[in-house]
Amino acid sequence: xxxxxxxxxxxxxxxxxxxxxxxxxxxxxxxxxxxxxxxxxxxxxxxxxxxxxxxxxxxxxxxxxxxxxxxxxxxxxxxxxxxxxxxxxxxxxxxxxxxxxxxxxxxxxxxxxxxxxxxxxxxxxxxxxxxxxxxxxxxxxxxxxxxxxxxxxxxxxxxxxxxxxxxxxxxxxxxxxxxxxxxxxxxxxxxxxxxxxxxxxxxxxxxxxxxxxxxxxxxxxxxxxxxxxxxxx
Amino acid sequence: xxxxxxxxxxxxxxxxxxxxxxxxxxxxxxxxxxxxxxxxxxxxxxxxxxxxxxxxxxxxxxxxxxxxxxxxxxxxxxxxxxxxxxxxxxxxxxxxxxxxxxxxxxxxxxxxxxxxxxxxxxxxxxxxxxxxxxxxxxxxxxxxxxxxxxxxxxxxxxxxxxxxxxxxxxxxxxxxxxxxxxxxxxxxxxxxxxxxxxxxxxxxxxxxxxxxxxxxxxxxxxxxxxxxxxxxxxxxxxxxxxxxxxxxxxxxxxxxxxxxxxxxxxxxxxxxxxxxxxxxxxxxxxxxxxxxxxxxxxxxxxxxxxxxxxxxxxxxxxxxxxxxxxxxxxxxxxxxxxxxxxxxxxxxxxxxxxxxxxxxxxxxxxxxxxxxxxxxxxxxxxxxxxxxxxxxxxxxxxxxxxxxxxxxxxxxxxxxxxxxxxxxxxxxxxxxxxxxxxxxxxxxxxxxxxxxxxxxxxxxxxx
Numbered sequence: 090x091x092x093x094x095x096x097x098x099x100x101x102x103x104x105x106x107x108x109x110x111x112x113x114x115x116x117x118x119x120x121x122x123x124x125x126x127x128x129x130x131x132x133x134x135x136x137x138x139x140x141x142x143x144x145x146x147x148x149x150x151x152x153x154x155x156x157x158x159x160x161x162x163x164x165x166x167x168x169x170x171x172x173x174x175x176x177x178x179x180x181x182x183x184x185x186x187x188x189x190x191x192x193x194x195x196x197x198x199x200x201x202x203x204x205x206x207x208x209x210x211x212x213x214x215x216x217x218x219x220x221x222x223x224x225x226x227x228x229x230x231x232x233x234x235x236x237x238x239x240x241x242x243x244x245x246x247x248x249x250x251x252x253x254x255x256x257x258x259x260x261x262x263x264x265x266x267x268x269x270x271x272x273x274x275x276x277x278x279x280x281x282x283x284x285x286x287x288x289x290x291x292x293x294x295x296x297x298x299x300x301x302x303x304x305x306x307x308x309x310x311x312x313x314x315x316x317x318x319x320x321x322x
Numbered sequence: 323x324x325x326x327x328x329x330x331x332x333x334x335x336x337x338x339x340x341x342x343x344x345x346x347x348x349x350x351x352x353x354x355x356x357x358x359x360x361x362x363x364x365x366x367x368x369x370x371x372x373x374x375x376x377x378x379x380x381x382x383x384x385x386x387x388x389x390x391x392x393x394x395x396x397x398x399x400x401x402x403x404x405x406x407x408x409x410x411x412x413x414x415x416x417x418x419x420x421x422x423x424x425x426x427x428x429x430x431x432x433x434x435x436x437x438x439x440x441x442x443x444x445x446x447x448x449x450x451x452x453x454x455x456x457x458x459x460x461x462x463x464x465x466x467x468x469x470x471x472x473x474x475x476x477x478x479x480x481x482x483x484x485x486x487x488x489x490x491x492x493x494x495x496x497x498x499x500x501x502x503x504x505x506x507x508x509x510x511x512x513x514x515x516x517x518x519x520x521x522x523x524x525x526x527x528x529x530x531x532x533x534x535x536x537x538x539x540x541x542x543x544x545x546x547x548x549x550x551x552x553x554x555x556x557x558x559x560x561x562x563x564x565x566x567x568x569x570x571x572x573x574x575x576x577x578x579x580x581x582x583x584x585x586x587x588x589x590x591x592x593x594x595x596x597x598x599x600x601x602x603x604x605x606x607x608x609x610x611x612x613x614x615x616x617x618x619x620x621x622x623x624x625x626x627x628x629x630x631x632x633x634x635x636x637x638x639x640x641x642x643x644x645x646x647x648x649x650x651x652x653x654x655x656x657x658x659x660x661x662x663x664x665x666x667x668x669x670x671x672x673x674x675x676x677x678x679x680x681x682x683x684x685x686x687x688x689x690x691x692x693x694x695x696x697x698x699x700x701x702x703x704x705x706x707x708x709x710x711x712x713x714x715x716x717x718x719x720x721x722x723x724x725x726x727x728x729x730x731x732x733x734x735x736x737x738x739x740x741x742x743x744x745x746x747x748x749x750x751x752x753x754x755x756x757x758x759x760x761x762x763x764x765x766x767x768x769x770x771x772x773x774x775x776x777x778x779x780x781x782x783x784x785x
Contacts, residue, residue, distance in 0.1 A: 221416070225414070263665045278409055282476075
């Protein structure tokens, strides 16, 4: 694991909320790009460089696209294009922050962080099961897509537009059934291994804030400040 | 010592369950719960580890005594401390993404001291030679390796009893052998083992006693010696899969001078700079069933994906009916049934599922009806596919392939997790279909299936 920095999950969690808030509120191009750069740096430091650069390029495209296209293309197409650009600008930073939490944090780190935040076990357990569940659902989805290809169910625009209900049914049916059985088994396994024990849980993996966590936190607080009082500047 | 006295259990809102179970398990004994799928083996394991009725609600009568104490009065975490559980599917029993965290998980839950947890974790990892998996993500391990991690993580808690529910359902021969070694170690340490399983071959050296359960009732109890003395016909009646390990003899193949329907020439696949397989050459003939075998992780499923056109080959080519065929063409000509039935049904009923792609002409309807009757699925025709049992789902999946009328069918592990009776149904189904001139490729490590229906075996080695 050389070259990777494991940021404190609490810092990442706060960053997720901050970047959602930021993306919803701030529309100017320069601050948006700064936020993108910040997220990209964090992702790169956590060992997700390739993904980070991919997302950042799309973000740049949407930000510049919005600036350049605004009012240039008339009619429906222009409006639609602008809509897509704005949507991208809002969603991409959120996805980046989401990736940072869910793909660069191990379950043990996450659990340790939640316990340090003094959350009750009743909240921690479902959150942990969800956390564990996301990669599994991704795997299931790959399996479903594969099966769809052979059953002649396509996800092309045509079938989505003309038979939306049937298409949704064909997607949700297998996804729901496989997900419920996985969740059920996960929950059963957790009980068999004493997750509901009344003793205080130990954490072998202790997380603590280090200098880069504090640096990161400082920047986040700065961003919150900007969001709260930014208009006054 | 575990004693079950006149135990009956019925799941809430369903007829399924077990009835009048009466037996006892001595300390240090290894008991195998055998019997057909859906017969009540899993329910019995859930009763033993306390998940029923605590997590799976239902009505329990009779007594389950654990060292003289009635287990219904204990909380599930109290039972979990004494009785460790290993489940069928390793992917849905992991909580951590790395080895040490996973092994430590249960100990952490019970609030042990950090040093104690470290000690136990290291010991469990060393005991089962898992050191080589440290630092890897658990998601990249093979099913067999995952199952070993699952046992090690139960071991760290030092329970005296291990309850395993079909632990080898997703494992190949090598995986099962490793698992057998682990269980042997556990038994030598004086632990009690209770294993629900219908693949009996790998258990021959470990099991002391076999309990046969069907239709929710206990039918008989035999010692290992008595079971070994059972005749083949008797075994067939009970659908027990062969006890001794079987060696594959040479399989007789008679191919007349026909041209192959599918031929692979020097097929290779490289993904993310990793060689998955290289230089695969083979032929599939009309009317023949070919088995594709190899260890877990040797690239069997990847090879199938290339053949069916889901993945593009890195080099080499695939010819169908003598002509070079592109992946998009192959996707339409070859049928592929994946081994994960959970993700391949899309509709509300068995009938609809079967007719999903077909035009509903009277002729097709008639064929579908006949197929359902042949497969014993006719009475379930209005039932939701998700509520079928594992064997029924596999049969439905194969039926969908047959009704697609494609000339080349590929099935991935169609008998994994199935008992002898279901395996036999599937073998004869495949044989019937191949007699009509279809070429079938089955990816499998089920030697009994190969013995019963395959004409050729292709083995691919791990790179």
